Amino acid sequence: MEASQEDRFARQTRFAPLGSEGQQALADSSVLLVGCGALGGVLAQWLVRAGVGHIAIVDRDIVEETNLPRQVLFTAEHARIGSPKAHAARDVLAAVEGPTRIDAHAAHLDGDLLLRLGAEADLILDGTDNMATRYLVNDYSIAHNTPWIYGGVVSSGGLVLPVLPGQGPCLRCIFPEPPPPGTLPTCDTAGVIGPAVGLIASMQAGLALRILSRNSDHLEPALVELDAWTGSVRHLGVPRRDDCPTCGERRFEFLEASGSRADAVSLCGRNTVQVMPTAKASLPAVEARLKEAGIEVKSVGPLLRFEADGHRFTLFTDGRTLVEGTEDPGRAMSLVARWVGA
Ligand SMILES: [Zn+2]
Helix, strand or coil: CCHHHHHHCHHHHCCCCCHHHHHHHHHCCEEEEECCCHHHHHHHHHHHHHCCCEEEEECCCECCHHHCCCCCCCCHHHHHHCCEHHHHHHHHHHCCCCCCEEEEECCCCCHHHHHHHHCCCCEEEECCCCHHHHHHHHHHHHHHCCCEEEEEEEECEEEEEEECCCCCCCHHHHCCCCCCCCCCCCHHHHCECHHHHHHHHHHHHHHHHHHHCCCCCCCCCCEEEEECCCCCEEEECCCCCCCCCCCCCCCCHHHHHHHHCCCEEEECCCCEEEECCCCCCCHHHHHHHHHHCCCCEEEECCEEEEEECCEEEEECCCCCEEEECCCCHHHHHHHHHHHCCC
């Protein structure tokens, strides 16, 4: 390590489990960060400031004013001009002037992009807000023996799970199937407070530093539930399951499906995108949650219609959603994840 780098990282190398060997391991490591909004923004800060060698940031969304209370990388100016989150994050993190090489991808992470970016990654970090991407990443992780760290946050708390292939449970050991869209609360329907984001993402980041610095031999992966409002921390014992479709039976259906069909297609000339479901939506559940969030929902025959964020949404019973007012599939998927759940 160069002398200036030694000075820069002196406080963290003094932390005995890390030391200068661990710091060198961080400098030699590469991370794929999926999503750089709330969780992802905090994750990116900790990893870049800690001196990881390379980070690839993927995010399909743009910065909006409602992001600012908890998405720590973004400014009001980013929101005014609607910067792609990945680019805004790269620019802000570059100003730290650390040793990290930062790549930004303003894109939806499908199976093809994951195969490409995952090949360089020693670890994948979940900074997303949707289950479809997490099942895809979980498949990739087990198939390619690359660890990943799940994080989910809503209202005042959430969950963290490090997935170390061959060393503990994977996401599908715990949640075998993705929940139907609309059955889980989202940050847009149930709300979220910034400290909950910081809590969950910081635990993910701490585990990330441990794994990247090669200190994870004795790490026992556990699902941890944390709450920034009540102060509670619960370790939920979850065993690896031999009959898990992914890590037990080694079926990678999300990874295989993702390459063969479009998750969202722009409908030519209509300024509308059709987003395909990951599972069949429960329209009554979606309707109830939207109403809780103060959104006016109209039932039109078997369809649901509502407006949010300046777009009109139409939900079909087979789970498809039409998003009017955009031609950008990534943006449409992001809006559907936000308001319908995914
Ligand atoms: Zn599993």
